[in-house]
Amino acid sequence: MIDFVKDVRLWFAPQRVKDEGETPDYRFSLANERTFLAWIRTALALVGGGFAVDQFLPDLRWGVRVGMSLALLAVGAACALRAVNHWVRCERAMRRGEDLPISRFPVVLSLGVGLVAVSMVLVVLMGWTSRP
Amino acid sequence: MTASGTAGRDAGLQPERTRLAWRRTTLACSVTAVLALRTALRGSGSAVEVLGTAVIVLIWLAFLGIAHRRVRQLAAARPPGLAPRSALAAVACTVALSVFAVAVIF
Known part of the structure; x- marks a missing residue:
């Protein structure tokens, strides 16, 4: 958690990233x-999926539709925030010549998307829609 | 691409690939913005709808602006790294769309 707060400070203080280590080959930075x-x-x-669920699935019950939509939107926002965090950490690791950071996030994201898909299948199979 | 940019290019076409990645991302942002507009415009023509539309268009324009600036930087043979401010701004646009969605759907 403290590491995360330090990372967040780095987002807003780019010069502190540049103070460390050496500038890597520009191709590595572009790949990052x-x-x-x-x-x-x-x-x-x-996020688009969240909008789409709300817009294009009017037959779903209100709770199911809004719940699924909110889940997709929350995961989307988390994905964006994590993207910039991971980018900063990779940039710093390359400057210091360290190994690139490893992350559990891809697993969490896969499980989350899988969960949404499975619950959608369940909703359709069980007929939990407002209009039969 | 300008002729001056072709000197000393690396074989992997890294700047071009990065430029195309920005283009794809702009496209993804546009699709999401269109979906957001469809959600915002529910046909009542109220002031809230006008405000929502303005917010989405502003977010979309901001993203286009960030992408455009970066694409111009990438025209150099050895482009500088992505500025953290641009990265943060792109993320802020995505999060803003998400927050907007939560506000509208509820």
């Missing part, structure tokens, strides 16, 4: 940037 963008796209897709 593309990974960051891929995570941002994932986050945008999840």
Whole structure:
């Protein structure tokens, strides 16, 4: 948790990242940037999915629809915040010549998306819709 | 691409790939913004709808602006690294869309 607070401070103080170590080969930085963008796209897709569930599934019960929508939106926001955090940590690790940070987040995200998919299948199979 | 940018390029076309990644991300942001607009416009024509539309368009324009600036930087043969401020701003746009969604859906 304290590490996380330190990371958050780094988001807002770019010069502190640049103070450390040596500037890596620009190609590594660009690769890190593309990974960051891929995570941002994932986050945008999840947020878009949240809008889509609310808009295009009117037959679902209000609670189910809003719950699923909120779950997707929350995961999307978490994904975006984690993207910038991971980007800063990777940039710092490359400057210091350390190993890149490992993360549990991809597993958590996969499980979360899988959970939403399975619950959607259950909702359809069990007929938990307002209009039969 | 300008002719001056072609000197000393690396074989992996890294700046180009990064530029295309920004383009894909802009596209994803546009799709999400359109979905957000569809949610915001529910046909009542109230002041809340106008406000919601304005917020979404502003978020979308902000994202386009960040992407445009970065794409121009990437035209250099050895582009500088992504500024943390730009990264934060892109993330802020995504989170803002999400917060907006929560506000509208409830």
